[in-house]
Amino acid sequence: MEILKDDIKLSVRGLYKKYDGKDVLNRISFDVKQGEFLSVLGPSGCGKTTLLRILIGLETQTDGEILIDGKDVSKLKPNERGMGIIFQNYALFPNMTVFENVEYALKLNKELKFQSKAIAERTLEQIGMMEHKDKKPNQLSGGQQQRVAIARTLALNPKVILLDEPISALDVTNREIMKKELKDIQKKFNSTMIFITHEQEEAFYLADRIMVMSEGNIEQLDTPKNIYDNPANKYVEDFVLAHLDQKLESLLKCTGKIAHE
Amino acid sequence: MNNRTYKGLRLFIVVFLFVSVVFPLISLLLNIEFADFGKVLSSPQFSDMMFNSIVATGASTIISVTIAFILAWCVNRSNIKFKAILAVLFTLPMLIPSISHGMGLVLLLGSNGLLTNLLGINIELYGFTGIILGSILYSFPVAFLMLTDIFKYEDYTTYEAAQVLGLTKKQQFTTITLPNMRKTMISVIFAVFTMIFTDYGVPLVVGGTVMTLPVYMYREVIGLLNFSTGAIIGLVLLIPAFVAFIIDLKAEENGNTSTITKGYIITKNKARDVFSSIYCIVVLVIISLPILAFALLSVVKQYPIDMSFSLENIAQAFDLGVGMYLQNSLAISLVTALVGLCTIYFTAYINARSKKTFTNGMIHLISMLSLAVPGVVLGLCYVLFFKGTFIYGTLAIIVLVNTIHFFASPYLLAYNSLSKFNKNMEDISETMGISKMRMLLDVYVPCTRETIIEIFSYLFVNAMVTISAVSFLANFKNMPIALMIPQFDSQSLIEATAFISLLILFVNITVKLAIYLLKRHIAKQEV
Numbered sequence: 163m164e165i166l167k168d169d170i171k172l173s174v175r176g177l178y179k180k181y182d183g184k185d186v187l188n189r190i191s192f193d194v195k196q197g198e199f200l201s202v203l204g205p206s207g208c209g210k211t212t213l214l215r216i217l218i219g220l221e222t223q224t225d226g227e228i229l230i231d232g233k234d235v236s237k238l239k240p241n242e243r244g245m246g247i248i249f250q251n252y253a254l255f256p257n258m259t260v261f262e263n264v265e266y267a268l269k270l271n272k273e274l275k276f277q278s279k280a281i282a283e284r285t286l287e288q289i290g291m292m293e294h295k296d297k298k299p300n301q302l303s304g305g306q307q308q309r310v311a312i313a314r315t316l317a318l319n320p321k322v323i324l325l326d327e328p329i330s331a332l333d334v335t336n337r338e339i340m341k342k343e344l345k346d347i348q349k350k351f352n353s354t355m356i357f358i359t360h361e362q363e364e365a366f367y368l369a370d371r372i373m374v375m376s377e378g379n380i381e382q383l384d385t386p387k388n389i390y391d392n393p394a395n396k397y398v399e400d401f402v403l404a405h406l407d408q409k410l411e412s413l414l415k416c417t418g419k420i421a422h423e
Numbered sequence: 424m425n426n427r428t429y430k431g432l433r434l435f436i437v438v439f440l441f442v443s444v445v446f447p448l449i450s451l452l453l454n455i456e457f458a459d460f461g462k463v464l465s466s467p468q469f470s471d472m473m474f475n476s477i478v479a480t481g482a483s484t485i486i487s488v489t490i491a492f493i494l495a496w497c498v499n500r501s502n503i504k505f506k507a508i509l510a511v512l513f514t515l516p517m518l519i520p521s522i523s524h525g526m527g528l529v530l531l532l533g534s535n536g537l538l539t540n541l542l543g544i545n546i547e548l549y550g551f552t553g554i555i556l557g558s559i560l561y562s563f564p565v566a567f568l569m570l571t572d573i574f575k576y577e578d579y580t581t582y583e584a585a586q587v588l589g590l591t592k593k594q595q596f597t598t599i600t601l602p603n604m605r606k607t608m609i610s611v612i613f614a615v616f617t618m619i620f621t622d623y624g625v626p627l628v629v630g631g632t633v634m635t636l637p638v639y640m641y642r643e644v645i646g647l648l649n650f651s652t653g654a655i656i657g658l659v660l661l662i663p664a665f666v667a668f669i670i671d672l673k674a675e676e677n678g679n680t681s682t683i684t685k686g687y688i689i690t691k692n693k694a695r696d697v698f699s700s701i702y703c704i705v706v707l708v709i710i711s712l713p714i715l716a717f718a719l720l721s722v723v724k725q726y727p728i729d730m731s732f733s734l735e736n737i738a739q740a741f742d743l744g745v746g747m748y749l750q751n752s753l754a755i756s757l758v759t760a761l762v763g764l765c766t767i768y769f770t771a772y773i774n775a776r777s778k779k780t781f782t783n784g785m786i787h788l789i790s791m792l793s794l795a796v797p798g799v800v801l802g803l804c805y806v807l808f809f810k811g812t813f814i815y816g817t818l819a820i821i822v823l824v825n826t827i828h829f830f831a832s833p834y835l836l837a838y839n840s841l842s843k844f845n846k847n848m849e850d851i852s853e854t855m856g857i858s859k860m861r862m863l864l865d866v867y868v869p870c871t872r873e874t875i876i877e878i879f880s881y882l883f884v885n886a887m888v889t890i891s892a893v894s895f896l897a898n899f900k901n902m903p904i905a906l907m908i909p910q911f912d913s914q915s916l917i918e919a920t921a922f923i924s925l926l927i928l929f930v931n932i933t934v935k936l937a938i939y940l941l942k943r944h945i946a947k948q949e950v
């Protein structure tokens with residue numbers, strides 16, 4: 163048991179959030195292991211973004227605590243929690259080159275500033291963006307911009323990376339490419355990632371475990387296979403499985419047709 | 424640099440806005456003696472002035488906006504040549520003080536005016552004619568600029584749809600163009616009305632026996648030191664600007680839905696282009712006549728007796744201290760532009776890039792409030808509030824009053840361009856440990872250089888031409904050069920006033936040109 167406990171990177175205990183008298187998160191608890199890819203799946207408005215923003219400290223919870231490596235970080239500032247966040251709309255610094263975007267926060271960091279250049283270079287290299295290092299964000303495609311945003315976060319070596327629907331803004335083709343790439347990056351850096359999405363396939367493709375949410379509650383938290391085989395309740399069945407089956411059916415129909423002709 | 428710097432500066436802004444806007448306005452109200460209220464407002468003199476002001480302002484506004492509308496249409500909806508240069512030339516009148524427009528009319532159409540003598544005409548200039556003509560000259564460039572915006576940012580796809588539906592040009596104009604313009608049109612009309620209604624410069628020199636409210640207020644305060652009466656008139660002058668302010672706030676709440684998908688495509692039409700060219704040329708001639716008059720009067724020996732070339736008038740003007748007052752004005756304009764830019768930009772940054780808290784909302788409202796306070800009223804507020812303090816009578820108070828007087832427009836400009844950035848920018852910087860001040864200096868300032876330059880130029884030029892807010896605050900030491908015009912006019916030193924108008928125009932054109940070159944340089948760098 164002791165060993166298992168060491169393995170836990172992030173631990174959320176009884177997290178509760180109330181906005182204007184409305185409960186947005188209902189005392190939820192869950193753990194994320196080191197190197198794990200957790201997908202948070204749920205419909206619009208169920209509190210996914212709120213959860214991420216509280217984890218990193220951009221919002222304050224009404225109650226509950228957040229532990230990283232067993233230490234309570236609830237009272238720390240966002241930049242002291244050892245987490246990084248990536249948004250759907252990249253939020254790159256428009257006046258800086260790709261390289262400067264990655265290097266900027268490093269240069270301002272007391273401990274990292276002497277190696278800022280080397281770290282930025284290495285990260286861009288690993289993410290495959292070195293050839294674009296002198297371009298400005300507006301000269302990049304959406305997928306490339308997202309890669310820079312990821313590199314910018316990775317460079318600070320966060321313990322946990324939070325991603326709020328990071329590929330939803332991309333077109334279908336790029337989304338598929340980025341999906342694969344994200345998984346590769348996660349493996350390569352052995353990062354712990356929490357990935358928000360309202361797309362069932364995305365969650366099933368990427369995640370080690372999926373957390374299905376509805377209106378501030380966790381409906382089920384398990385591996386994709388277990389969720390598919392044993393949905394915890396009607397909600398999971400309707401929201402997750404029914405949708406996946408529908409997708410599958412239409413796929414089969416298409417391929418069936420092609421085979422026919 | 425950490426967030427303490429930011430918080431400190433934010434606190435400073437709050438205090439600054441209270442001291443320089445809220446408290447002076449309150450002291451205006453406190454200085455009204457209630458006994459005077461009924462006396463002033465019920466006097467037959469007051470109703471006469473009210474009548475004069477409303478008639479003159481109303482007529483000027485209608486004519487001015489109409490002229491500007493046709494002009495904006497000609498420049499933006501026809502295929503005439505040199506559009507860009509024309510658009511700049513039409514705003515030249517904004518580079519001289521309002522009173523110079525009055526003086527220009529005197530030089531051209533006065534009893535001994537250039538045109539009066541040349542064409543042998545005799546217009547009774549002094550009175551409504553003069554006020555209306557001068558006010559039109561003074562205000563139409565502002566209306567032109569505002570109206571150009573609507574023509575520029577119209578979505579052509581609606582016109583294409585109309586063409587498909589078979590609507591005629593006339594139908595398109597009434598069903599698309601006019602409704603599109605309604606909101607801006609209301610803003611333009613209010614802005615122009617307020618501008619003219621509260622200006623004392625034009626009626627002071629060409630009003631003759633027709634007394635308007637701002638001239639009366641000016642005389643009461645400057646000549647008789649009658650602050651209570653001045654404050655009551657000031658309150659009346661506040662009304663139209665205040666109404667406009669409320670309407671604009673409402674309009675802002677509704678949000679501007681400016682999603683242009685396609686710029687306007689101008690069709691071929693010979694008749695329209697000929698008309699546009701002639702119209703533009705006529706306007707251009709009218710604009711340049713007073714400027715030519717200023718130039719001529721500055722360099723002839725003695726108009727109209729001895730028309731030989733001479734620099735005597737200029738030398739005399741310098742003897743009268745024009746050099747010193749020019750230096751004053753340059754210093755005031757430069758410091759106003761720099762101090763104003765920093766305060767205004769930072770205030771806009773607070774509101775555009777932070778959570779909407781109560782304090783921020785208040786800062787936003789006070790920042791916009793200066794739109795509702797006419798220059799003369801603000802000046803009087805400052806006299807009443809700052810009299811006796813160490814800042815009174817210095818260049819600093821002139822800089823302060825200018826900064827507040829011209830706060831709102833550049834504030835909105837900065838606010839809008841800072842609001843355009845990604846909404847998650849602050850989330851990112853906060854989680855990466857980048858302070859708000861660093862973001863400001865390293866990201867926002869470099870990204871909004873054009874806006875910053877624009878604000879600088881706006882503040883400089885306006886500080887150079889203003890005669891309203893500064894009029895009650897200036898003494899012989901800190902007086903800006905524009906205020907020498909009414910002074911010299913009252914001493915019948917007409918040639919000197921012409922030279923000063925020319926000088927102000929020259930300085931402003933130089934600054935505008937420098938700004939233009941700087942902008943082009945930056946644009947080139949970015950490619």
Ligand SMILES: Nc1ncnc2c1ncn2[C@@H]1O[C@H](COP(=O)(O)OP(=O)(O)OP(=O)(O)O)[C@@H](O)[C@H]1O
Pocket residue numbers: 181182186204205206207208209210211212213360
């Ligand atoms: N600042 C706020 N003030 C008040 N209510 C808020 C605030 N932010 C979020 N909420 C409410 O909290 C609930 C959850 O919002 P949240 O943004 O976390 O949903 P989400 O699951 O991320 O949805 P989406 O998939 O649409 O992004 C919503 O009902 C929302 O209206």
Ligand SMILES: [Mg+2]
Pocket residue numbers: 210211212326
């Ligand atoms: Mg969300």
